[in-house]
Amino acid sequence: MTPPPFSLSRARFDAVLVDLDGTMVDTLGDFDAVLNAMLAEMALPAVPRAFIEHTVGKGSEHLIRSTLAQVGALAERFDEAWERYQRIYLAINGEHARVYDGVVEALTLWQQAGFQLACLTNKPGAFATGLLERKGLSAFFTLTVGGDAHPRKKPDPMPLLKTCEALGVTPARTLMVGDSSNDLQAARAAGCAVVLVPYGYNHGRSVDDLGADGVCARLDQLVPLA
Ligand SMILES: O=C(O)COP(=O)(O)O
Numbered sequence: 382m383t384p385p386p387f388s389l390s391r392a393r394f395d396a397v398l399v400d401l402d403g404t405m406v407d408t409l410g411d412f413d414a415v416l417n418a419m420l421a422e423m424a425l426p427a428v429p430r431a432f433i434e435h436t437v438g439k440g441s442e443h444l445i446r447s448t449l450a451q452v453g454a455l456a457e458r459f460d461e462a463w464e465r466y467q468r469i470y471l472a473i474n475g476e477h478a479r480v481y482d483g484v485v486e487a488l489t490l491w492q493q494a495g496f497q498l499a500c501l502t503n504k505p506g507a508f509a510t511g512l513l514e515r516k517g518l519s520a521f522f523t524l525t526v527g528g529d530a531h532p533r534k535k536p537d538p539m540p541l542l543k544t545c546e547a548l549g550v551t552p553a554r555t556l557m558v559g560d561s562s563n564d565l566q567a568a569r570a571a572g573c574a575v576v577l578v579p580y581g582y583n584h585g586r587s588v589d590d591l592g593a594d595g596v597c598a599r600l601d602q603l604v605p606l607a
């Protein structure tokens with residue numbers, strides 16, 4: 382069942398934590414370019430885009446381990462793969478990525494309405510910061526929290542709880558906006574409300590049945606109310 386429309390009220394919320402990959406920026410082209418360049422350097426076969434789309438979301442280590450397993454490579458090659466992945470990612474970060482429609486409009490509205498905004502992603506912090514800068518989104522965020530900022534990543538609530546603490550807000554007055562079950566589970570466990578977008582990477586499944594507080598087709602449909 383499709384969740385009802387969600388109202389982003391200033392009376393109810395102080396902060397919005399926004400996921401990056403699949404929510405603000407379509408980075409599938411970057412992941413595709415980097416992973417397949419990494420595999421080519423390692424003399425391993427390429428992976429299809431659909432595999433990448435279904436696997437992204439649990440951080441880079443998970444993506445690389447899953448990719449090595451997918452092409453039948455030894456798990457011991459992880460360190461070599463990780464080194465190559467980082468080098469190639471930093472060199473092309475954002476080149477094959479696009480900001481989704483409605484994102485700049487939404488962030489502008491939310492900032493004007495006085496919400497504290499943090500980018501909360503499982504992407505490594507250095508990649509996230511570089512991507513936000515390249516796409517002109519950095520200035521909206523007080524904080525950018527990468528997947529390597531804390532010992533545990535989404536779907537664990539730890540990064541959300543730590544980010545709320547750093548912003549000086551309570552989880553109960555914080556909204557998580559994301560594209561996947563990782564965002565949903567992390568938000569639920571932290572005690573944050575959660576709205577999902579249907580256009581990102583949710584491991585090949587619809588976001589409609591996850592039990593989010595809302596689903597919105599574009600972020601600028603989340604219009605702030607007094
Ligand atoms: O790097 C990933 O696995 C996905 O990152 P995200 O948390 O911004 O969706």
Ligand SMILES: [Mg+2]
Nearest residue numbers: 400402403560
């Ligand atoms: Mg995401």
